[in-house]
Amino acid sequence: MRRASFPIVIAVCALSLLWVGTASAQAPTTSRVLVAKVDGSIDRTVAGYLTDSLAEGERTGAAVVIQLDSAGTLDQPAVELAERLFRSSVPVIVWVGPAPAKAQGAALLFMYASSLAAVAPGVGVGPLEPVDLVDAANAKLPDDAALERMASGWAEVRGRPTPAFPSSVVPAQDALDGHIAQVVATSLPDLFTKIDGSTVRTGGGPVTLHTEIAQSPSQQPVEVRFTELGPFDRVLHAVASPAAIYLLLVLGLAGVAFELTQAGFGFAGFAGLGMLALAVYGLTVVPAWWPGIGLLMAGVILLCADVLLHRLGVLSAAGVVAFLAGSFLSFRGVAPTIGISPWLIGFLGIGSFLYYGFALTVAQRSRERIATTQRGLVGLVGETRGELKPEGPVYVKGTLWRGRSNDGPIPPGTRVRVRGVDGLVLRVEPDPGAGGDLPPDEA
Template sequence: MERFGRSIWGVLLLGLLLLGQATGHAQPPAAPVVSRCVLDGMVDSGSSAYLVDCVRRAQEAGHQALLVRLDTPGGELESTRAIVRAFLGAHLPVLVWVGPSGARAGSAGVFITLASHLAAMAPGTNIGAAHPVSGLTGQDPEESGGKEMARKIENDAVAFIEAIARQRGRNAEWAINAVRQSESVPAEKALALHVIEHVAPTQEAFLEWANGRTVTVADTPVTLRTANAQVVELAPSVSQRALHMLAQPAVVYLLFLLAGLCLAVELTHPGLFAPGILGGVCLVLALLASSALPVHAGAIVLLLLGVALLVAELFVTSGLLGAAGTVLLVLGGVFLVDRFDPGWFLDHPLRISLGTVLPTALFVAGAAVFLAFRAAEARRRPQLAGDVGLVGEVGQVLGAVSPSGGEVFVHGERWAAVSSTPIPLGARVVVRRVEGLTLFVDEVKP
């Protein structure tokens, strides 16, 4: 009996040791990982490609969710649709936080925010004003495009935003008013209207609040684990970043202007190569950037014609060509962005300010006028190069000069020379005329 009791105690002791060993080797659960990307500025083809790529990268990495920090005045409708399609078809939860304080989800930003699984805003932010406007003037489409076009654009936008809101279970009535009435609300009111789910001062606070909540992803309920999550930054590629930076009206204007000037310099001074290469690069960048903006082709013609007139001013020096070129540069800058493009949703007009156009045009015109006057002065001066430049130069006889020939040293070079009267070795001579490679000289009397 005693031996049996010892056996039981031995088994129990062995079990406790094994349990303690297993407990000691147990690994703590890994911290959840959340991808993060930033939409800052206008929605264009560059930022659209970036956000769509972020969804793909986060899915492939198997991360818990994708967090998007958003601050945008709006942008291109087709780029917005691409982002919305990526959010609605995502196989992981997409969380949008409008922040920090002072940020906005304007126009196209409303569509993107509503397409997320969970949305939050920082205090001091606002969302709304999704009514389409004319790209250049900021006018209602009815004023610049006609009633039928305005109704078509508005109804399409209403159907689009209503479908997004209903799919995500948000306030579809407010979403419709954001398009039809340009309604815009601050964060607290957006929460009360069920436009968003939370007001969070920071991204970390949003992730803590989202922890444990269930969202539907691809028709499957998913419970979020975002507390104390490790946030992995997803940076845009070089091409995406470059396209987003270039997609600015002022940048496109300057690129077209610089391209025109560099190509004009290359055409008027063949063989320099550097201006031609720089002009070609600027032209390619300008065309690439204009593909992401509603650029008016006629404005580009005005810009290039203005540059051509300024270049012509360098040769004519009339003043009229320079003035006309300056006017065309200003007009090209003002009308560079298409006056009415229904594919853009912005809460402010998309245009190049006169504060950019006027100083730039005046600077270019001033530089052209300066170069024109310098060229005119150069043309009035006596020619110092070539055959004509040798006339009047003084040299020294290296070999006795006579009507039958001789040799002189003029302007740092040895020349064949002739003279109507014999000139001795070492005498000083002056060049009277040049015929081919022979100088006609006279002796300089002491």
Template structure:
């Protein structure tokens, strides 16, 4: 007997499933072919917009700025940025800090791009090494790079003049070897790099491109990123093609500690803090109990010591400033005029000599130091202000005391009861007091205080 018709749909369902699956495969085939045709024609889906981290080196190269740039490299690597952009405007700085930055740039697993700008900026002295260490470098019009001969101190002495022939040759040869290794690794003009160190060669932006010191001249950061887009650069892990055109720029901020160290590593700031701190402490010691000058002075001295630890300073210059502060304070008691002027002269001289002129660990342009244009007005203003505060403090000492037992002498009041040698009561200074008097005083009579003995007042009647 044939099977019931009700069981016949099962094979039909199987055939339908196979038909649907085959249709899906047929539809997927054209789609994949369509994508392949799109690849062949260059019509790729929209690419992710590149992201570039940016950090800024302005002022001296010091421990604070070195730590900041090293952190920037690490942050850019961790975040997976397409590149790290470093904007530079520096006169130079500490040699060890420069080496730390260069090591970080040469070992970075993210392309490091250095742009000297904006117009008017410079990559002086230590800035030459930082720029050469970049994978790609550019400069804004009106900028310059160079003057990397090792000099020391605010007067720009040659190391040989400051420390003898042997020391001069040692510093010069070491610096030349340093810059040669950087230029060779980055494929830049080794001959010019050596010349910049040996002869203080310095060139503007356009000439720097011609000499293969930097790659491009670009007026803005965006123009620089667009100009280097598509270049192939070498990283420790291999070659990478730069994707920086129309990049999203992400600012990488320094930490508070790095900002503070970099701010303090400025001779003018360090000098100002030390002088202010010394004057504040001198005012407090001359007039104990004022508290505010002493507290502010202590804070300024601590900050100045932190700054001195990050700068090449001379102990003799600090001693001159201390003597100058002492003379200004002594002027209050002598009032000759000569001590105050002498103190100001010593403060100026100490500022001029503050930066150590035989410290070979710093690599800066000769302009690094404290200028007379800053020193003289600062010393005059601070000296005059200190004398004014000292004079006002001295005047305060001559004001009659209004508190305590002495403050009651001469105070007037009213007899609350009859007063005689045996005693009585008076109302003085808003308070009720026990009082005695040589002569009898009637209740209600006006009285004046002539002596204070513990809680007993000696009064007399005011006629």
């Protein structure tokens, strides 16, 4: 019996070693998921956020799911970003969704470079050209044939069929049939369920995905973490578009111009400066045609000149023409997808004409009329209707004015004499010599 059992022991040991060897050869699994949302053009801020998300996924061993809705990069190295996705040592799953999301240009290149691409019903995929939304950036990229060879090589390494390269927008089913996408998923939870158990190839070798959300205590839990741009980065991303820059420029200049009709520099001026600062940042991200920006600025200056001259004439007409020409030419080097709408240009053109030609002119004349009236108040006696410390209400010649004390706080009900005018503010001081009621012409 002992001799008979010896071969059995040897066989069991051999089978055990074979099982261990097979298990060790299996692809590693990951039960961590990092979701990064890429929405809109991929500008400097979004490109940095995307590379940081990939680095975090590699550091934590999490599969990176990119929720994508983009028409391409914005003056960013599209091919380098796609190659970064392809070389990632952790799975990179690109999901275009929810509807009506799109993946065009560099975003489509990301689908080719991913470990697995998925689409939601109702989305649009393609075309690949233009890869970047700035014409000058596209001139530096490989030609169409080179990009297609690159994407086909990625598919071969991933073990996928050669993908299609649509010349126009195609629906989700065509993207699936053309081997651009491998899965159709209506939502992220649906995607996690459908790709669970799939083995995908990464820059570090094959990895088996464990992404299904646990429905019972017996299931292995999955750690899912959602990331997005921070508040400050969201603002920077929002202003990095031609339409946003144009709107900020026009409104910012209008706010600063408004202060030309005022004695001091108030809220409108500071708000205008803030908008102009954001517009300047946007111009560092989105390449502009500077002669067009110059025409736009010249148009506003001509409109302001007529405001100061109290008329509506040749300068205003020339200003409107320059304003409209600059509006159309400022961003002529970007793709129509992100270009400024002619409707927006028309609306702001008419609005600027009415604002500078009428509203600011009326405000300027009103201010000058008030200033003339105030200069006539110098030397008159009035009464404080509230405490001046140093400013407060002063009643002079039948009207309530804003007064400023020259000699410290002044209590309510004190007789004061107007000693000067600072813009729209009366400089006053107590007048001990004024007795009795105010004269009728000063009451």
